[in-house]
Amino acid sequence: MRIDIVAVGRLRKGPEASMVMDYLDRFARAGRSTGLPPATLTEVEDRRGGGMAAEAEVLTRAIPQGSVLVALDERGDQPTSPQFAHRLADWRDGARDVCFVIGGADGLDPPLRARADWQVSLGRMVWPHMLVRVMLAEQLYRAATILAGSPYHRE
Ligand SMILES: C[S@@+](CC[C@H](N)C(=O)[O-])C[C@H]1O[C@@H](n2cnc3c(N)ncnc32)[C@H](O)[C@@H]1O
Numbered sequence: 001m002r003i004d005i006v007a008v009g010r011l012r013k014g015p016e017a018s019m020v021m022d023y024l025d026r027f028a029r030a031g032r033s034t035g036l037p038p039a040t041l042t043e044v045e046d047r048r049g050g051g052m053a054a055e056a057e058v059l060t061r062a063i064p065q066g067s068v069l070v071a072l073d074e075r076g077d078q079p080t081s082p083q084f085a086h087r088l089a090d091w092r093d094g095a096r097d098v099c100f101v102i103g104g105a106d107g108l109d110p111p112l113r114a115r116a117d118w119q120v121s122l123g124r125m126v127w128p129h130m131l132v133r134v135m136l137a138e139q140l141y142r143a144a145t146i147l148a149g150s151p152y153h154r155e
């Protein structure tokens with residue numbers, strides 16, 4: 001199994017970048033005992049200003065072939081953290097690769113969204129894409145702790 005996060009835009013040094021790296025580090029450590037691999041973050045950019053369609057092209061090039069495609073989108077399903085953790089465990093048990101995609105300021109190109117295997121929402125409000133990376137990284141860490149039975153997540 002591999003886990004990728006592919007996101008539009010480069011995160012400059014700052015609080016969001018520190019938080020993403022911190023949660024991804026924690027996820028890598030917590031994931032070890034649960035058989036989850038570290039997540040790799042790939043940032044992509046369309047320098048031609050071609051909008052969502054051009055961003056979809058660069059995103060698509062960065063999505064590993066054969067991965068389960070999970071689109072982060074405010075209109076998607078809203079799993080609980082344990083449900084999210086159990087989806088990850090199912091992919092792990094099925095030896096599936098998983099790729100999470102996060103759009104840019106205009107969002108994800110509708111055809112790319114439509115071909116996602118799962119559209120996941122972090123709530124119906126729209127969040128800045130930099131914060132979405134932080135929130136996804138935290139949910140990955142939380143998922144690993146849920147699967148490991150450690151007391152970080154409390155219901
Ligand atoms: C600033 S948002 C773009 C919102 C844009 N208005 C749209 O229609 O998609 C940038 C990206 O962050 C992610 N995002 C923002 N809010 C989200 C939410 N509530 N749940 C999941 N992903 C979200 C999505 O991947 C989105 O493409």
